[in-house]
Amino acid sequence: MNWDLLSVLIFYFLLLVVYYRFKDKFENQGFLVLYKTKLGLKLMDKISGKFPRAVKIFSYLGVIVGFLGMAFILYFLIKATLDLILIPGTESALAPVLPGISIPGVPALSFWHWIITIFIAAAIHEFAHGVVARNIKVPIKSSGFAFLGPLLAAFVEPDEMIMEKKSIMKQLSVFAAGPFLNILLGIFVLLIMIFVFTPFLGLIYDSDGISVSGFVLDGAMNESGIVLPFTIVSLDGDEILSLQDFVDETSDMKPGDEVVVGTDKGDYTVTLGSNPENESLPYFGIMGLENNLVLEDNWKFLDPVDGIFDWIQLLLMWLFMISIGIGLFNLLPLGPVDGGRMMYSLALVFFSAKVSKKILLFFSLVCLALIIINMIPWIEKLMSFIWSILILVFGIF
Secondary structure: OOOHHHHHHHHHHHHHHHHHHHHHEEEOOEEEEHHHHHHHHHHHHHHHOOOOHHHHHHHHHHHHHHHHHHHHHHHHHHHHHHHHHHOOOOOOOOOOOOOOOOOOOOOOOOOHHHHHHHHHHHHHHHHHHHHHHHHHOEEEEEEEEEEEEOOEEEEEEHHHHHHHHHEEEEEEHHHHHHHHHHHHHHHHHHHHHHHHHHHHHHEEEEEEEEEOOOOOOOOOOHHHOOOOEEEEEOOOOEOOOHHHHHHHHHHHHOOOEEEEEEEEEEEEEEEEEEEEEEEEEEEEEEEEEEEEEEEOHHHHHHHHHHHHHHHHHHHHHHHHHHHHHHHOOHHHHHHOOOHHHHHHHHHHHHOOOHHHHHHHHHHHHHHHHHHHHHHHHHHHHHHHHHHHHHHHHHHHH
């Protein structure tokens, strides 16, 4: 049984039950459903009042990072879209953040990793907005949770009438605070992974091969018929224990070579392709390569909880990716998201409100087109995911 699918089914069923049981407590705004609370408001007041200087420095740094991030994500998305259109086999730069959806090169997002990372990333995002808003004396009316179809979100509701009376710089500092804290969290988690968790894993684990979690379309290994995930243990009979062994062994190979790939699922003979970025280099067409770790003898007593380390590693990886992703996506100059409000506020410095709205509309349409193009490859996968849930439902009943 697919426990992730079952968990998703139960989760959304419970959400529907809660929604219809307490429908009067929800507020509908088109496709958006809000559940307003007062959670965290006192803590926002406390932090903004106790550390006003630190919050102000944070907020102004956020504006700088926010516009740099806006330029980066816009450039990245344009380049990725052109690559997707012009270069065959290129993967989409965007993916829906839903359990069961697998991004090439990384394991599928599990239900519990999804719930935990979305909750943390969304909560700190909105909390940062609230703290900076209180720092500039803008009241927060409410906080809470939001649902846009299957997508989960959080929100804080500042007093917009008072916000509009603040200087452009102060408004920008509020808009940029959420994405900035998401980016800082992502960097912090990455540092934890590099300097704490990875050295710890290196202390207790040894490698006995290379685990592979992803294929490239039309790649050599994909066409071999092997099923993901698998572990490479040899190439042409030579033992492969680590990524370094793999690099050393493949350094003399070239496109067109036939290679016997030994795996935990048997031996497969493949004909190497050409690397899309350098046709003189061989290409296996595999992604998500990691050392396959096993506990060293001195640490075998941890064997009963061995799986927890993989689970935590995946949690940290997803928290890094989702927090950075939410931060950068919110910096897109798109309609009502933070980046759109930043773009409009900046335009007001140089142009009239009428012209500023046209500028925002132009950037919003460009961003929307880029997003739609990048999401097309995922529609089939998303439909497959929904279909599997329906099969599970009918299987139960």
